Amino acid sequence: MSFKLDVVRCGRHMVRCSRSAGARRNWKYPPRLQLRTLATTTEKPLVSSSSDHLKFSYPNANSNLRRSSLPNFWLRDNCRCSSCVHQDTRQRNFNTFDLPEDIQPSQIHTNEDGIKIQWSGDGHESFYPWDFLEFYLNSDKREPEPIKLEYFGTQGPHNSRSWPPTLKYNDFSANETGAVGRLTDFIRRNGFAFVTDVPVESAEPTEKLLEKIAFIRQTHYGGFYDFIPDLALADTAYTNIALGAHTDTTYFTDPAGLQAFHLLSHTGPSSENNSGVNLGGQSLLVDGFYAASILKKEDPKAFEVLSRVKLPWHASGNKGITISPDKLYPVLEVDESTGKLHRVRWNNDDRGVVPFDSEYSPVDWYKAARKWHDILRRESIEYWFQLKPGNLLVFDNWRVLHGRSAFTGVRRICGGYINRDDFISRWRNTNYPRDEILKRVIG
Numbered sequence: 001m002s003f004k005l006d007v008v009r010c011g012r013h014m015v016r017c018s019r020s021a022g023a024r025r026n027w028k029y030p031p032r033l034q035l036r037t038l039a040t041t042t043e044k045p046l047v048s049s050s051s052d053h054l055k056f057s058y059p060n061a062n063s064n065l066r067r068s069s070l071p072n073f074w075l076r077d078n079c080r081c082s083s084c085v086h087q088d089t090r091q092r093n094f095n096t097f098d099l100p101e102d103i104q105p106s107q108i109h110t111n112e113d114g115i116k117i118q119w120s121g122d123g124h125e126s127f128y129p130w131d132f133l134e135f136y137l138n139s140d141k142r143e144p145e146p147i148k149l150e151y152f153g154t155q156g157p158h159n160s161r162s163w164p165p166t167l168k169y170n171d172f173s174a175n176e177t178g179a180v181g182r183l184t185d186f187i188r189r190n191g192f193a194f195v196t197d198v199p200v201e202s203a204e205p206t207e208k209l210l211e212k213i214a215f216i217r218q219t220h221y222g223g224f225y226d227f228i229p230d231l232a233l234a235d236t237a238y239t240n241i242a243l244g245a246h247t248d249t250t251y252f253t254d255p256a257g258l259q260a261f262h263l264l265s266h267t268g269p270s271s272e273n274n275s276g277v278n279l280g281g282q283s284l285l286v287d288g289f290y291a292a293s294i295l296k297k298e299d300p301k302a303f304e305v306l307s308r309v310k311l312p313w314h315a316s317g318n319k320g321i322t323i324s325p326d327k328l329y330p331v332l333e334v335d336e337s338t339g340k341l342h343r344v345r346w347n348n349d350d351r352g353v354v355p356f357d358s359e360y361s362p363v364d365w366y367k368a369a370r371k372w373h374d375i376l377r378r379e380s381i382e383y384w385f386q387l388k389p390g391n392l393l394v395f396d397n398w399r400v401l402h403g404r405s406a407f408t409g410v411r412r413i414c415g416g417y418i419n420r421d422d423f424i425s426r427w428r429n430t431n432y433p434r435d436e437i438l439k440r441v442i443g
């Protein structure tokens, strides 16, 4: 069933003519009643037009809509037709501000699938499916994909079926998209994942594998790295110091989203017999979101202070390089619209001077940061493991802190950073149908 209506301007209001099954009637309404019934089906709302809105009313008066109308200009701006949305780039293909501010429908045509509107002025035709209209009648905006984070401690998450989250290198040749989807989904939910059986003869297979997620990020240190210690030093036993749990690149406006390590080899000093020698170098991961949830529970004020006091961060160790973020950032960034923890930024060595102009004093900050530091060092939340050649570790650097114990001998490590946005894009596109992604991202 469908209806077609001509809409003619009449002073401030509109007079409409309805054609239904060839019949044409005149509609007369008191001017104060902007809402006019144009069309209905048993399931679909009654649609009517006012000077600046399209109004929707459901026959069921109890319908709990978030709103009962959508602005004309908003509708025209969100036309989904192939000339308004570039079909290749999905970009808006017209200048919103060329549209008249008081644009109105001249014809409205409804059917089972949606509403077709012909607009006044240029006579452009738009079609809005019911699911698009009803979504925005019921919701304010599209939300990101729902995700249930699984916090981990020493033993992994509660009720974990498989710990730690692991894939095999061969999974990627068997079904690349499926494997990348599982890898990125593990990282998204659990904060990290391992890929086992990665070739160790060269760094190239590791680099190629990481590039299946997204391109490797360039920084002032370079891009993908393959660190081979100076062999002249390899004859001398040396100890590399322990590193406490931290996130990397706190000094970037947009810290590295993912970080990857692959220990290609670890050999003892050549003067020693390597067999049975404990070379140390245990690796540490700490779930910063889990740690922050503990902080919030045990000391809400400390959580508040670490999320409110914005700090300077810097990288100044290389000649000619002084990097600092675009503005000050707190240790715990909370998303203002959801109230949820969004990002952890923690490397005490890269932190600048605690400022005096915050709502909390430096003394408050040090007290809160000490509590945070103590939680990060609790045995119950530290996840220790030995990096082994063949095992690639990839983790979420916005959530998971990393560190290591002291080690002896020579380690050859390769790895790199991947941008957050590129990681999320890859996760989306390997875990959701394209249609659903476009709906969420574009609307």
Ligand SMILES: [Fe+2]
Pocket (backbone or CB within 6 Å): 246, 247, 248, 402
């Ligand atoms: Fe690091």
Ligand SMILES: [Zn+2]
Pocket (backbone or CB within 6 Å): 079, 080, 081, 082, 083, 084, 085, 124, 125, 126
């Ligand atoms: Zn259009």
